[in-house]
Amino acid sequence: MDFKNKVVIITGASSGIGATCAVKFAKASAKLVLVGRNVDNLSKTANSCRNFGLRPLIIVADMCKEDDIKKIVxxxxxxxxxxxxxxNNAGITMMRDIEGGIEAYDRVMRTNVRGPFLLTDLAMPHLIKTKGNVVNISSILAHRPMAKMTAYCMSKAALDVFTKCAAAEFGPKGVRVNSVNPGPVRTDIFKAAGLDEETNEMLFSTIEKGIPLRKVVSSEDVAEVVLFLASDKACCVTGSCYEIDCGASIQQIKA
Ligand SMILES: NC(=O)c1ccc[n+]([C@@H]2O[C@H](COP(=O)([O-])OP(=O)(O)OC[C@H]3O[C@@H](n4cnc5c(N)ncnc54)[C@H](OP(=O)(O)O)[C@@H]3O)[C@@H](O)[C@H]2O)c1
Known part of the structure; x- marks a missing residue:
């Protein structure tokens, strides 16, 4: 896939799936805009991209702040x-259920839903001009609710509906909008939510044993799907929520 002369904004490019997408887009010759709050980590991603000859633009921005989102565009x-x-990749989770969970709800919804909504809105006039596209990073948990991650599951369900509404609204103007819905991926997301290294590894090895393919998806696997959806090869794909989970969402839940 070739993204020569294509300008690609990636939020949450300082870590995990976003950082891996950045390197893959760089390999495909894209002009990159790397967004996140941690400037040191953004610089690390930018350095990995520079190995492929392109100098990405770094924008330090908080997806919870309207002025920062405007600055990105x-x-x-x-x-x-x-x-x-x-x-729209930046996202957080918090291990909270409904009881006493309104603060988690506000933080997660603001980051995972309100941020992408506003950024998509502000970027849209420019995407219409280029007949571009949007890829939202959702989750299989949009369709597979889990206690203790209520706000997160709700946020990804909302993001999927946002994907479909935006695809319907902007399709006639030539802009495609899709989601990628990964299963569990080894990144820093649970550690950022407070899990220590050991518990995080235990969680993933337990998950792996129960998944049909007996492995979890890697950031590289997710990035492949992101690049496909962002490319002209997916010119007829819009409003889709593309699951990539090694079969996690078809596994039986043990009572
Ligand atoms: N890992 C999984 O198991 C999994 C599964 C399904 C879906 N996902 C989704 O994949 C996406 C990426 O997550 P990841 O797993 O790669 O996690 P990660 O390694 O923790 O990366 C999260 C990224 O989001 C950015 N971010 C978080 N809050 C932000 C804010 N307020 N403003 C700007 N940037 C913010 C972080 O950057 P800074 O810290 O620099 O701000 C970081 O670059 C998320 O949307 C997540 O929900 C992950």
Missing amino acids: DETVKYFEKIDVLV
């Missing part, structure tokens, strides 16, 4: 003069 257009692809 303004600085991208000022620097690269257009936007072809928006990857």
Whole structure:
């Protein structure tokens, strides 16, 4: 796949799936905009991308802050003069259930839903000009609710509906909007939610044993699907929520 002269914004490019997508897009010659809050980690991703000859634009921005979200679009257009692809990847989870969980609800929904909604809205005039596309990083938990992760599951369900509504609204203007819904991926997401290294590894090895393919998806696997959906090869795909989970969502839940 070739993204030569395509301007690609990736939120949450400082870690995990977003950082891996950045390197894959760089290999495919994209002009990259890397967004996140941690400038040191963004610089590490940018350095990995530079191995392929391109200098990404780094934008330090918090997806919970409206001024920061506006800055992402303004600085991208000022620097690269257009936007072809928006990857709404930045996201958090919190291990909370409903009881006493309103703070988690507000934080998770603000980051995982409100942020992508606003950024997509502000980027859309530019995406319409280029007949570009949006890829939202959702989760299989959008369709497979789990106690203790209520706000997260709700946020990803909302993101999937947002994907379909946006695809319906902007399809006639030539813009495609899709989701990628991964199963569990070894990244820092659970550690950021408070899990220590050992518990995190125990969680993943337990999950692996129960998944039909007996492995979890890697960030690279997810990035392959993101690049496909963002490319012209997926020119007839819009409003889809593309699951990649080694069969996790068809496994039987043990009572
Ligand atoms: N790992 C999984 O098992 C899994 C499964 C399904 C879906 N996903 C989804 O995949 C996406 C990426 O997660 P990951 O697993 O790669 O986790 P990760 O390694 O923790 O990365 C999360 C990224 O989101 C950014 N981020 C978080 N809050 C932000 C905010 N307020 N403003 C700007 N950036 C913010 C972080 O950047 P900074 O810290 O620099 O701000 C970081 O780059 C998320 O949407 C997640 O829900 C993950």
